[in-house]
Amino acid sequence: MTGLPNCLVAVVGGGAAGMMAAIVAARTIATAGVDKSGIAVPVVLLEKSDRVGRKLLATGNGRCNLSNQFMTPDHFHGQDRQFVEALLGRFSVNDTLEFFLSLGLDCRIEGNGRIYPYSLQSTAVLDLLRRAAARSGVETISHFDVEDIVVVDGTDGGFRMVAVDGRFVSARTSIVATGGMAAPAFGCDGTGYFLLNKFGHVCTPLFPAIVQIKTDTELVRGLAGIKFEGIAGLRIGSRMAKTASGEILFTDYGLSGPAILDLAREIGGVLQMDPAEQVFIELDLLPDMEYQRLLTWLKKRRGLDPDLELSGFLTGLVHKKIGQAIVKRSLEKPLPLTRPAAELTERSLTRTAHFLKKLSIRVTGTRGWAQAQVTAGGLKTDQFNHSTLESKLQPGLFVAGEILDVDGDCGGYNLQWAWTTGYVAGKSAALSAIGARRS
Ligand SMILES: Cc1cc2nc3c(=O)[nH]c(=O)nc-3n(C[C@H](O)[C@H](O)[C@H](O)COP(=O)(O)OP(=O)(O)OC[C@H]3O[C@@H](n4cnc5c(N)ncnc54)[C@H](O)[C@@H]3O)c2cc1C
Structure with missing residues (x-):
């Protein structure tokens, strides 16, 4: 020595x-x-x-x-x-x-x-x-x-x-x-x-805490790189455990942004104890707009411009790509997004409003020690x-x-x-x- x-x-x-x-x-x-x-x-x-x-x-x-x-x-x-x-x-x-x-x-x-x-x-x-x-x-x-x-x-x-x-x-x-x-x-x-x-x-x-989260990628992958100001709710089983507001970012593996990092500690702790636990993030994409008002506005919009392509139906409310993903998810049967807004059924409109206020995404884990801040x-x-x-x-x-x-x-x-x-x-x-x- x-x-x-x-x-x-x-x-x-x-x-x-x-x-x-x-x-x-x-x-x-x-x-x-x-x-x-x-x-x-x-x-x-x-x-x-x-x-x-x-x-x-x-x-x-x-x-x-x-x-x-x-x-x-x-x-x-x-x-x-x-x-x-x-x-x-x-x-x-x-x-x-x-x-x-x-x-x-x-x-x-x-x-x-x-x-x-x-x-x-x-x-x-x-x-x-x-x-x-x-x-x-x-x-x-x-x-x-x-x-x-x-x-x-x-x-x-x-x-x-x-x-x-x-x-x-x-x-x-x-x-x-x-x-x-x-x-x-x-x-x-x-x-x-x-x-x-x-x-x-x-x-x-x-x-790991203060870390990005991994989710089912079906929806998020197509929206990777898009940010919005919203509210993220953390649901564990049937319990709403915590909410956080602020910037939320879609990524190709899941979700990031300050509001998501705030929820990561709870997610890490729960999944460490029981990796099979059902954990979901519920996104409110329009926190300033109350559900009923939103639904009324969507119905009005359909009536105002029934020829508007479905691809642009939510333009002005949310990022165009997010809008297209939500409309697609809301349709009762698959339709090309080149079809007119008039083809949106009452049920599809209700589902559109629902997904804008409560877009549920299943969490599969966190990004682990390599990406964690603390x-x-x-x-x-x-x-x-x-x-x-x-x-x-x-x-x-x-x-x-x-x-x-x-x-x-x-x-x-x-x-x-x-x-x-x-x-x-x-x-x-x-x-x-x-x-x-x-x-
Ligand atoms: C990307 C990133 C961004 C962050 N941003 C913020 C922020 O903006 N604000 C905030 O409040 N916090 C932030 N944090 C968290 C914050 O940086 C840490 O909590 C803080 O640095 C911890 O300080 P520490 O001195 O305890 O440990 P560390 O900063 O981790 O330092 C420990 C040191 O010990 C050395 N070491 C380890 N083992 C040994 C050994 N056996 N012998 C000799 N040396 C050893 C390491 O090399 C390291 O240099 C961030 C973290 C990361 C990763």
């Missing part, structure tokens, strides 16, 4: 939470004026990829939706909401904005309270975090894939972070911020859970101190970010969780390391 720097705090994982934790730990140590004899660097950030923050660059479609103005615990999921509430109280949205402003980053608020860097570029966030880390004295080591964390016995105690190639870093305290299982292309494959498993930490069931489930939160994020099973060991059993809605909630937990773990791990050195 080859030894690398001996430090006070080692952070494993250079994502949003890990970078925040490293910066805060280094600043805390610097202001405390600790005796650094025998310490090569105060804080080391260990990242298995070639560079830190790769996922951050992809967030918010490259714009980085870094937080949300409406930050309440009910936007988060997991087994313990109070855990989330306690932590958000320790490092809030305002604290986050102040932190980024202190790095030179101004932000702007867009629709639904979503907060972005003013330039709408995720590179700005990453560049400033990397610069802040370097300026605070954090040593970043990339290509360092931690496969084990060993507790070191002896007077100085602490941990040894061992990489797959045998190199190691020694530290008084350690923060594990290796993310979850979502989007493995950015380096997250769930190894963090195994690192903590040996200390007795356990996970709640894991499944992990639902994670390390059980009752095994960590909610004011410090220190393990209750292994003193000196801290966690931050998505690795915990907390996931937020789409809209900046997950990055806020990363900043909040990174801040708390960074500060606590530094204070613990300093305390141990002084005592």
